[in-house]
Amino acid sequence: MRATASLAIAMAACGLAAGQASAESPTLYVGAYGGSTERAMKEVIIPSFRDDHDVEIIYVPGNSTDTLAKLQAQRGNQELDVVLLDDGPMYQAVNFGFCESIGDVPVLDDVYDIAHLPGGKAVGIGFVATGFAYNRELFEENGWEPPQSWADLADSRYRDKLVVPPVNNTYGLHALVMAARINGGGEQNIDPGFEAFKERIAPNVLTFEPSAGKMSELFQSGEIALSVWGSGRLKALADTGFPGAFAYPEEGAVALMVGACPVSESNVPELSRAFIEHLLSPEIQQVLAERQGWGPTNRTAELPPALADSLPYGEKIDQLVTVDWNVINEHRLEWTNRWNRRVER
Template identity: 55%
Template sequence: MRYAVYGLMMTAAMWCGAAQAQQKTLYVAAYGGSFEQTMRKDVIPAFEQKHSVKVEYVAGNSTDNLAKLQAQKGNQQIDVVILDDGPMYQAVALGFCGDLAKAPVYDDLYDLAKIPSNKAVNFGAVGTGIVYNKKVFDENGWPAPASWKDIEDAKYKKKLVVPPINNSYGLHALVMMARLNGGGEKNIEPGFKEFRDKVNPNVLVYEPSPGKMTELFQSGQALVAVWGSGRAKALADTGFPAAFAYPKEGGIVLASAACPIAGSAKAAEAQAFVQHMLAPEVQTALATGAGFGPVNRTVKLAPEQQVGLPYGPEQMGKLLVVDWDTINANREAWNKRWTREIER
């Protein structure tokens, strides 16, 4: 009888231990909207099942989630954060990200996925280029935009929309205009001059909101815009004749990155979650559900799944990378100058 009771006690203890293990919670801060829907439906359930952990999703844009990390400094409640590449470089510089643990999946990535600090990794990419109304272009016999310089064409007067530079798409355009005129991230002056003198006359509005940008195209007020391949795909998926062009000088990669938070009590699970984001099946789900170009070289997409995405070694190889460390060191001053000189 004594042995039977002991056996029952051991079984109960084992059951309680298993239950406690299943109740471990991993806090992941990431984007809302369609990305959150894809994560909840196609990404998180498999991770929870494999690792016996509950994922608590904290939705917010990159600015909001970086602010959460800063507010919780010294008492982090987030275990994994997902941010745009620019804010992620800031998170790394501020010491919020831990070193990535070695794993075989990192050997399968394109070079643009790798962040030099090895404290974060880009798990998905879209390209910044030029979106245009193909129907109107065809009706007018206009060729598709082929260069960053094309946004200066007088036929787009008050028909061009560019996000402001506190948005990555607008920032990318400023950097490219600087590069094409003898400057770059370390000498942004030519970019400001090009916008002020040659781009501004064509700009209808500097619009940061994706919803408003969509409305401007649908109402016919906008015919061309500096925007992302993922945004163009989402607009085209509504039935609107949106097309996307990578300028001949190169599109710029706008990547989404993940990092395990330094000092997390769930460090092993956080590392596993970052690696999970890079697995071929997750990369495929993010491509088809959220419009992210896969950074894992082994991912195979069907032709219809590739539409609107940067995909494969040729396209990934043509995407340009900006110097985020220089940009982040100057961005506040650039934003003030932009407001004063360009959007006045």
């Protein structure tokens, strides 16, 4: 009798445990940036998705290089379900087979064409424009018009008042490609870009500075008047009260997109796609604009006028151009070594 009772109790306990296990929420692993992005995700974006989908979300912070390295290390046994990467590394992730098709997600119809990555396996969720950040007060004091062309980087009036990040930084890489394009070359023929930098642009450059913090210091101290920088970086600096402005070159500012993709081999593929759809919703697009300075890739997202003026938004999207990341990723190490030998020596 005791054995029978014990067995009944054990079976009941097993049944309870099984019931609890079946009732557990699924888990979605999201790999994305740390810092302010992580705060926005955990404070606003993730809670609203979690409540609507009854899912647990594990956030794995890291920059694009770190997250791409995780995908490579976990090939065949992926932990991550959704990743956010800069567009350059995202092209690598797609080419390496780490991204699954997003599929027929209705909100994609509202996304600008420029934000659709080839193959339908990744999509831009935010725009940053690479163009000209400048000190409006210094320009006015000197009687200078705002910079208008990528060719203006070679203007001698900016000698020792200009900063361009190095080519291993995305802003510097964009500047090199645009210098090549306006001089008859491009990604497939980068030589004119290197020649322009070595002969005409580098003599104006005070320093090839990659650090956003140091760039801000150089602007605030009045040491520089102009830099090649991102619209989001300039917005963050201007929000402190600095008299900064952002100019879109007439040949086009380069789109630096934050991309999202559902990871191949995910255990929760439908939730992965749903989370990307959530990121593209007009409401979350506005959150990303306010918190991150990312211009919406969803054309139906509406921003208040003051915010709209400072971001790639509306008509400014027509002033964005893209670069060929497949070519760039193939040659980037070679270009970096060449830059170090010929431009920044």
